[in-house]
Amino acid sequence: MESCSIINYLIDIVDTKYICTSGKLASLYILNKLFLKETRTNLLVKCLNTELTPALLTMIDSGLNKVNDPLDTVCISVAMEILSQFSKLPVCSIQCLITESVFLKLLDYLNSGSNFYQFPSNAKRELTEICEGKQLLGKVKTISMATEPLDYIHRHTQHKLKRVPDKIKVCRLMDTQREEDLDICQHLINKQLAWPGSFPGEVVNDTDDWENIIVTQVLDGCMFWGQVGENAIKSVFDIQRQLNDIEDHVQQSNVLVGDTVVVYGEIMGSHCFLRAQVLSCDGGRVEVFAIDYGYTLKVLDRHVFMLPEKLNTKFVKRKISLCSVDGVSPPPYDESLSHNAAAILVNLCKQSVSAGELLEKLDGIQIIKNVLLECPKPKVTAQVLTILLNLSACYGMVTTIVKAGFLEILIDMISSYCERGSEDEVDSLHATNDEKLLLARCVMCLSNLISRNLETRSQFYKQQGVDKINELMIKVERNDPLYYFCVKLLRVYLGNYQIKSVPEPTELQNSKNDKIAQRRTCPKNKNSPDQLFNDEFDSDSDPESQNIHGKGCSSTPVPDNIERSQGYYLGERLNIYDDEQHELCPQKYVKGIHVLSFAKHVCGMLNTGHGGTIYFGVDENSEVFGLELTRDEKDRFRLGVDQHMFSKISPALLHSQFSIKDVPVIDSNTGQSVPNHYVIEINVRGSKGSIYTMIDGACYYRFGSDTCKISRQELRQLIVLEDETSYCTDIMKLLREKQQLIQELRLTDTPLTP
Incomplete structure (x- = not known):
């Protein structure tokens, strides 16, 4: 009872208008210390529902206009700390804080368009x-x-x-x-x-x-x-010369507001005649605006003269411009208050989904974006990024965040820190602890956005996000938490492109139409067992966004020993698409095939560790047309592939690592082979842990349907990440088998009879 009386007394001091600032500050300080020591939430909940909360919000509101007394600033800061503790309470208790009026006050501390932001x-x-x-x-x-x-x-x-x-x-x-x-x-x-x-x-x-x-x-x-x-500069000089050349200026009688006149006054440290417009007249003194200089000055009425007609503003426009x-x-007048306001929003958005929706409604997303683009203070920026991090954890907010352009902003922020330092210090990150915290928040936000939206993963790849994260990892020590967040991001990115095993056909179909149907285009149902790529998050209907994972979902081609010996049907649309393990080359003639491009695809597939198949005679839409080859051309093509596997790629490939098949193209109407038309399949067998380069030292990797140039260091990072993912999968599988065996032993274990 006694402690409750003390707390009520302190709250009354804070809420009373006639108490001086120092008295309120002392009461707030004591309350803040009591709340920090409180292990249970009962006291906080009880105080949240008293007159203390409106008093705190009133103080916060007063801080939006510039405060001259430093004590007032400290008082507002402590009030924000108490409100921050309230905002950590369970969501059912903080509904009184999730209101438009509260959010508008807090957002104004982050909004550069509010009165809180003023030039000193x-x-x-x-x-x-x-x-x-x-x-x-x-x-x-x-x-x-x-x-x-x-x-x-x-x-x-x-x-x-x-x-x-x-x-x-x-x-x-x-x-x-x-x-x-x-x-x-x-x-x-x-x-x-x-x-x-x-x-x-x-x-x-x-x-x-x-x-x-x-x-x-x-x-x-x-x-x-x-x-x-x-x-403009020459015209002002000419006007000034003409006014100075007039020997006898005629004095202006009956000066009226709005008249354009000549006055004699001081401009930029010297006295001279100048054109001006009358603003006011008061007892022998006239206030004028110098229309060619921008000054507002006061002169005696006897120093006001008539303006020559040739210099009237109808003929000679005013030459001064308002500029910025x-x-x-403008910066905030106190950055710590911006940081504290962001901390309260962090807690509210973490506790409540409706808080994030309210933030979006009040244009808070745009305010957050402006802070990330303009704020030079890493500590404030990191706190605002934490708001974005909590918002990005909600599926409903991800699309809004992506459409607002945050993906590019986050990647640019990471890139700006990677580019710091001299050329001799490429492998070190020049960043303070606050800046590392900022970078960690950037990476964590990207992880959330990528894991919840397929289109975002595509944009992340197109904007060289993978390259920037790998560059950042090179600069960060392995024991640094930032390195861990980068690893997690890449695992999220790579982990969403797992290939599902597809059951092979168990019997040979007799009908020609059945054979074609088995290799038709990908079924539209994304839950189909024939789907090649599995995505546990949102699907993407935009074909432009599918560059990194293929032009659509596809199923594994029908095994060679069942159908391919009989050939492909002309015009048939295969169930094969450009992806990590398949490349479709639409050239119709051997002369159109570029050796270097072909070797890059082989190098990229080898470095994934999975290998793949390159098809000639199949267009971008997976339709068979056949590569036109005579017998001699077919032999030379085989020899050329053998030669390039040895001469263009290092280390050279053994014959056991690749195979070449020429599959005839069949006319579906006659059932006969189309003369000199084949689908060439070059199958490359991958091997884990090996690094392959072109003969010039360039290294390539297959990301979805694209073959990209990367550094050896980046390739090693990718290999390590894939190995870690594979080991984790194996460990989880063994743990499940262990649990299953333990349960079976418990079921079969019967007590011994004496």
């Missing part, structure tokens, strides 16, 4: 020091003004910008006047004054040409007024 004040100082008043080079793209860019401008300039044009120019700036060229964007990111990112809005004009840019005035939010392009530095976005 020293970003403007730094940009002013390196840019203002200087001529730079820049690549410029134009964005039309709409709701999103307008909100961005007002938010980051604190609504100080009184005039917003209908377009903004986003510039990739370079200062080339230094000893070494300075990339302004990268400089701000390196100084931790900005994150990588992009200006919001629709690009209406983009160019790869470099433009001269004079930065006249730096604004908040990494924006500035600038004269963009050689024509390209490639940057």
Whole structure:
């Protein structure tokens, strides 16, 4: 009872508005320590359903606007830690946290478009020091003004910008006047004054040409007024010359807001005449906007003059442009709060499937994607990747994640770390512990996506995912947990292409039509026993996505000793497709066969350890047409194959490792052989553990229907993985047999009678 009273008292302090921040912080700190020491969940559940939870959420909401007092930031951080402990409770207890209002608050800590993300004040100082008043080079793209860019401008300039044009120019700036060229964007990111990112809005004009840019005035939010392009710079110079040449400027009487006038004022450190537009008039002082420089300045009314007609904006357009530095976005004012908010979302998405659905509904998938693309902080990125990891564990979310383009993002992140380091340090990974955690999360997410979607496995292969994982494994020590996650990923990838044994026919069919029917196309039922590839996950109906595992499921060809001695029927569609052990070569004549391509396929099949068969005279659709060969050509073809097996592949193949058959093609109407037309079958027998290369040292491996060039190191990794999978299968089989024998012994064991 006494401890409950203390806890209630602490909760009351947190919930009371009139208690100072330090008092609330002390109460939160004590509560957090009590919750951490609590071994049972009763206390957490009880406190979750009190006034404490709304008080915590109110504190978290207040943190979305920049907090000036460091104590407030610490208070919000401790509140998030307590909420994180609540989020680990069983799903039935945390339903009050799985709401739109809670998720919107947490997502705003990750959303670069929220008020939580602001450029620090020293970003403007730094940009002013390196840019203002200087001529730079820049690549410029134009964005039309709409709701999103307008909100961005007002938010980051604190609504100080009184005039917003209908377009903004986003510039990739370079200062080339230094000893070494300075990339302004990268400089701000390196100084931790900005994150990588992009200006919001629709690009209406983009160019790869470099433009001269004079930065006249730096604004908040990494924006500035600038004269963009050689024509604009020359025009301003000409306007200035004409205004200075006028001896007697006529004073403007009755100055009205909106008038375009000439004023005498200070611009970029010097006094001169310039064109301006009147913004306001107040007791002898006039506020104007310099339409060729971007400045807002105040001048005396006696320094306001009439604008010559020839320099009116109807004839000479304003030359100043509102610009923004390209490639940057505002950082959060406190990264630890972003990390803590992500931790709460991690727990909620882990505990509840509905939490993931709510996250998707609130555009959380896009927010996560933006963080992965923009956030330079590995610790925050790793936490956000953990949210994605929990989402990818749900079958219903995998398709959404893949369509959002996360597969390419994850592979690119892995690739960026693999490319670090000098050429002399190829075999070492340059990464901190936080970066290794990030990479581990990337690999684990890929494992989830690949294991739950056939199309994803195809995309993973096409985007060189296997190569990147093998490259990462080479750089990581074998005892590193990251190595284990890479191994697991490749096992998931390879383990989904297991060949099923197909029962052979038990008797010879007498009917010619029955013979053809036995080798028809693959049945559409994926559960058919004749299916060659077994996939325990989702099937893929998209033929484009089947490049890595064949052009469809197929059954094993009918054994030679039953039908092939009698021949193939012309136009017959075989039950054979391009896959790991079969290659169909559609050339109609011997002259169209490329020796090097043929040798690569042989090398790839040998390195899988399973071998395979190459067919000439069968097209891509598995229809028989026959390779046209005279008797002399057939003999030369056999001799040529023998020669290339010895001369093109190392180590050279023995005659016992391959065989060549020429099977006649039969006209199904007459039952007679088609003259000089054969299906050539070259069968290659694989051997486990051997590595075969081309004579030039290149190494190939058969991935599904593709023969790919890989390194020796990558091939060794694949051989090890297959051996491990095979050993695990054998061990599991022996364990099952052991259990079965134990049960049989128990059943047959009878007590001895005295």
